[in-house]
Amino acid sequence: SQELEQSPQSLIVQEGKNLTINCTSSKTLYGLYWYKQKYGEGLIFLMMLQKGGEEKSHEKITAKLDEKKQQSSLHITASQPSHAGIYLCGADNQGAQKLVFGQGTRLTINP
Amino acid sequence: NAGVTQTPKFQVLKTGQSMTLQCAQDMNHNSMYWYRQDPGMGLRLIYYSASEGTTDKGEVPNGYNVSRLNKREFSLRLESAAPSQTSVYFCASNEPGRSGNTIYFGEGSWLTVV
Numbered sequence: 001s002q003e004l005e006q007s008p009q010s011l012i013v014q015e016g017k018n019l020t021i022n023c024t025s026s027k028t029l030y031g032l033y034w035y036k037q038k039y040g041e042g043l044i045f046l047m048m049l050q051k052g053g054e055e056k057s058h059e060k061i062t063a064k065l066d067e068k069k070q071q072s073s074l075h076i077t078a079s080q081p082s083h084a085g086i087y088l089c090g091a092d093n094q095g096a097q098k099l100v101f102g103q104g105t106r107l108t109i110n111p
Numbered sequence: 112n113a114g115v116t117q118t119p120k121f122q123v124l125k126t127g128q129s130m131t132l133q134c135a136q137d138m139n140h141n142s143m144y145w146y147r148q149d150p151g152m153g154l155r156l157i158y159y160s161a162s163e164g165t166t167d168k169g170e171v172p173n174g175y176n177v178s179r180l181n182k183r184e185f186s187l188r189l190e191s192a193a194p195s196q197t198s199v200y201f202c203a204s205n206e207p208g209r210s211g212n213t214i215y216f217g218e219g220s221w222l223t224v225v
């Protein structure tokens with residue numbers, strides 16, 4: 001089965017700094033999703049990537065899917081306290097309609 | 112727009128008790144999912160249903176049963192709750208194959224088994 005590894009598992013950055021979270025798959029990714037979860041709340045959809053080399057941005061968050069479609073990165077520019085939370089990547093398990101997720105990255109922003 | 116609605120939001124059970132988590136979506140999606148989320152473990156798939164009338168096991172199905180009552184509803188049942196089932200449960204739905212489709216999640220159900 002497809003496994004998704006996120007790194008780092010935990011990240012503490014100073015407000016205003018840039019940061020990157022990675023999501024690596026053991027198999028080709030068919031649809032890669034990024035979600036954000038505030039502590040104790042539900043999941044908020046950020047972006048979905050499907051094509052190799054694809055890049056999408058929303059406000060100060062940019063997500064990329066590499067050409068081989070086995071790694072995705074989420075980059076936050078000039079981080080703010082509102083960016084704090086748990087970031088999860090998820091992927092369609094080879095089109096088998098089983099959506100699997102990484103273990104999450106806990107992001108803390110220090111003022 | 113309700114999206115995915117799951118109930119209850121909070122529940123405390125005693126070991127051995129049974130309960131059902133309810134989930135309904137109003138987006139006419141074929142696929143529905145139940146996940147559990149434990150600290151440091153991300154989301155783990157319990158069961159999923161690719162369409163009305165079908166269900167399949169995910170990564171961690173033991174101790175759970177599901178019912179896809181109709182296209183809208185997908186329930187998760189704990190027949191004999193155990194402390195190891197203390198977790199946050201999320202229901203989700205989507206329409207695989209649709210270009211740019213998004214997975215929609217419910218707000219979560221916090222379950223504590225004592």
